[in-house]
Amino acid sequence: xxxxxxxxxxxxxxxxxxxxxxxxxxxxxxxxxxxxxxxxxxxxxxxxxxxxxxxxxxxxxxxxxxxxxxxxxxxxxxxxxxxxxxxxxxxxxxxxxxxxxxxxxxxxxxxxxxxxxxxxxxxxxxxxxxxxxxxxxxxxxxxxxx
Amino acid sequence: xxxxxxxxxxxxxxxxxxxxxxxxxxxxxxxxxxxxxxxxxxxxxxxxxxxxxxxxxxxxxxxxxxxxxxxxxx
Numbered sequence: 001x002x003x004x005x006x007x008x009x010x011x012x013x014x015x016x017x018x019x020x021x022x023x024x025x026x027x028x029x030x031x032x033x034x035x036x037x038x039x040x041x042x043x044x045x046x047x048x049x050x051x052x053x054x055x056x057x058x059x060x061x062x063x064x065x066x067x068x069x070x071x072x073x074x075x076x077x078x079x080x081x082x083x084x085x086x087x088x089x090x091x092x093x094x095x096x097x098x099x100x101x102x103x104x105x106x107x108x109x110x111x112x113x114x115x116x117x118x119x120x121x122x123x124x125x126x127x128x129x130x131x132x133x134x135x136x137x138x139x140x141x142x143x144x145x146x
Numbered sequence: 147x148x149x150x151x152x153x154x155x156x157x158x159x160x161x162x163x164x165x166x167x168x169x170x171x172x173x174x175x176x177x178x179x180x181x182x183x184x185x186x187x188x189x190x191x192x193x194x195x196x197x198x199x200x201x202x203x204x205x206x207x208x209x210x211x212x213x214x215x216x217x218x219x220x
Contacts, residue, residue: 127152128151129156
């Protein structure tokens with residue numbers, strides 16, 4: 001397994017455990033390496049579109065489907081509450097964890113709350129829809145806006 | 147990438163912003179995308195789908211055309 005893969009797994013496992021973005025120091029400690037080695041791996045993972053970093057290059061903003069910052073898309077799985085980057089990622093969190101959960105979000109126009117149970121075979125029947133303003137070829141041009 | 151109660155509310159939201167609505171996606175379609183992208187995300191072998199794979203995944207649930215083409219020119 002490459003070092004970048006080890007770092008990626010450590011980041012994702014940390015997110016899965018408590019829903020929070022891990023620091024470089026915690027990843028360095030977990031893997032017994034230096035922080036600068038972690039930052040170098042994060043940079044490569046960003047280029048591979050596995051991680052999305054804050055402008056400082058040293059803070060994880062997104063490890064899709066997980067968000068390192070609060071959003072309107074929350075997902076409750078067991079006793080942990082996660083933030084998702086978007087509606088797609090909100091369903092992606094139970095899929096990634098392979099566990100049942102509940103998506104808590106809202107209609108962006110009316111503000112009506114969305115409470116959507118998601119089982120291992122998918123979401124409960126729902127007439128709600130998901131909408132992207134940005135076409136697929138542009139998603140990573142401005143990922144925060146997307 | 148947002149949730150809406152109905153397509154009518156998508157149109158209203160876009161109209162308020164002077165934007166052209168994109169295609170809406172049903173929740174069962176979105177689940178296929180979520181599973182395909184993320185079901186192996188915590189595994190060592192996980193990787194993003196290639197552009198060709200993405201086109202196939204989208205087409206498989208009826209999402210076709212330039213909007214869903216990851217290599218389409220604007």
